[in-house]
Amino acid sequence: MIGEFLFNVLVFPGVLFSCAMAFWLQWLERKIVARVQKRIGPKFTGPSGLLQPIYDFLKLLSKEEILPEHVDKLYFRLAPILAVTVPVFGMLFIPITGVKTMFNFEGDFLLILLLFSFSVFATATAGYAVFSPYTSVGVGRLVVQYSIYESFMTLSLVLAAFQASTLSIYGLLEYQMLKGPLVLYQPLGFAVAVLALIAKLEKPPFDLPHAKQEIAAGWLTEYSGRGLAFLKLYKDLSMVYGISILAVTYFAGPLGPMFSANPTVMGLIYFGLKTLFIALIIILIRSIAARVRVYGLAEHFWIKAAPLVLFQMIIAFAARWL
């Protein structure tokens, strides 16, 4: 039991697996964005530069870390640790090979949503640990952005749970096993969730909190060395986590033809393909988008996305009686 627990936490689907996924997605993003922009992208470390993200991470770890003056040391140190812990913790609840993990319980869907929001707390802490103009403007924008996308993210995910009449991840998967993936019923909700996820991951067009042309690196400005390495890892981890949530909620995670209830490799393959699909959508949007203005952000969500979600709500109501 304790052995299984440790394996779950440290190897699969905990720390090691999450980090591997994070590096894989980072490589994918760098390579695809480079190709869209007519560049080559990572090339030399590993086959087609596949190991480049790992190399970058390790190199950043070994770099000198500069502690700015007038910094709140506790928050400054705590924030990166908190930031990487939250998504890894959340990953423990995502069923990847089977329909259940050893941590699942009734109502865990709410927990993963909570954890998802909670990671913003870590980044805001990271920004406010040092009070400099760039970080304060960066955190200000981060919070504004958070307040806008979060409601849409939660709303569209909750609609899925609403249609399945459940608050557990297992219940969601069970519903989708019977009725087919939820994306068939809720394509609009899925679209809005992807949009909100891009905003959450601070990728273009919603990379306002660290727009380098305006406010240097935003809330990340004062970090260097280890702290920076972990915060960069956090960004990729939360991409893994966010995509995993979407894959489970809308694409039935590990389920698919020839899936058996016992933990199998098939589940992992299905899960990998589905996350890849969502990641490709996000990366392609990200690679061709121009940054929105601060005032354009609210417009995107409140004017363009809100009607979609409301319309989706009606469909979800109807779909309950299917």
Added chain:
Amino acid sequence: MGARKIEETINAGIEDLRDTVRSYFDKGYNHIVTITGIDVGENIRLLYHMANMDGDLVHIATETSKKSLKVPTIIDIIPGAYIYEMEVHDLFGVNFTVNPWMKFKLLLPDCYPSDMPPPLWKEVDAKKVQQSLFSIESPACALKEPFSGVSRLSPESMVVPFGPYHPALKEPEHFRLIVEGERIVKAIPRIGFVHRGVEKAAESRSYLRDIFLLERICGICSFIHSWTFVQAVEKLLNLKPPRRAEWIRTMVSELERIHSHSLWLGLVGYWMGFDTMFMWIWGVRETIMDLLELLCGNRVHKSIVTIGGVRRDVTKEKLNTVIKQMKKFMKEFKQIMDEVLSYDEFIERTSNIGVFSAETARKLCTVGPIRRTIGDPYDIRKIEPYGAYEEIGFQVVTENKGDVYHAIRQRMREIYESARMIEVLAKEMPGGEAVPKRLFMGVVPEGEAVARGEAPRGELFYYVKSNNKHNPYRVKVRTPTLANITLASENLKGATLSDVPLVITAIDPCFSCMDRVAVYRKNTGEMFMLTEDDFRKLRRKWKP
């Protein structure tokens, strides 16, 4: 034309200077090119170069003795002149009464020794200035009050420094932005971090060496600097360059314009966080850079022009390559711009940003593409043709509104027009000799000449005074960015923080070019110094 010898000046005494300027202003000479100061022994001579929209220039001359150094200001007649008055004030010590900017340093560091006369006086030895500046221990003295001029307008306002060392800036300029939330209330530019004293250096070098020196004023539009200078010198020598040389010069100049404009378009993408556009445009720009290397042997400092011709001839094969590559460039460039301009987000992000009216632009004597954006066909290539521009014929591209979106369209269409011109130039290149037998090493007979050229950023102005020697007596440069910077800081007011890069970029600033004549502005309001203590106080407030 383009260049002309100054045959006659309108001499005005100090008392009737303002009346003379006003009378010419009313006659249509409403664009001040610059004010040139010249040290003529006991006196300082000032030349007001005023232009009308048809390419005519008048030179109003006045003199003031080195003892009194008082001249009436003309900024109430031509508001855009204040920057030129500040420049003369710094370099020659002339006081313009009553110009409110006079109490501020413009170009020199704050630690310029007070016992030394202004730097462009002939008795000042450049070496001594250098030594005395180097002997000062703290380099921070160049700018004694780093936060002076920043007054807080309300408790909610906050000062966001923008540069000089900012990850996004390619050149050292500094803007202090007073923001309330995201909205900018005031923008205070501070430029002058790379001043090298090029004008003084030019006086001590021979004409041939000056070409290479002046070319290094700008890294982007380097060719037009050397060409305009050479035009002025050729006028002084009564030398007419061969027709083929003029055509080659024109071709290089137009290639340079395409390279500069596409560089700018890429940067617009970069500034607005549209990295893909940036990468694409800079990708196709390489074609142009390769062509420049093919023609001149260099990518950045072309060094192809010399007095009386060009330094390298071009072969038939090279011209064919130019035609072929230009076709390829145009195809790719058109495709990219079609895609970019069909992107709603892009149009939304750029239109109605950095809006300025035609009146403001005219009042501040704006030049170049940004002037043409509002519809004034002010293009030196047309109104005062030089090189081969008159022969090949071209259209002056104009837009009808002053904002970033139209500035983008303006430059895009100028690229199309330039590409068409290059094709004509390459196809119909006249034969004959283009390279002079030997490089010019002699003396230049006494005289004064001015030359104007249309640099990618706008009207570039050179004044050269010779006195039968190997080196010029005085060289004066007015880069287009200096004329346009006033407009940029005007436009920043009311913009949001996320528009700052775009608004500043709209004029295509080249700060290092300008830093022969750095601008230092302060507002006259309450002085406020933001110190570490303030940050600490703010931080304490923020703590729960």
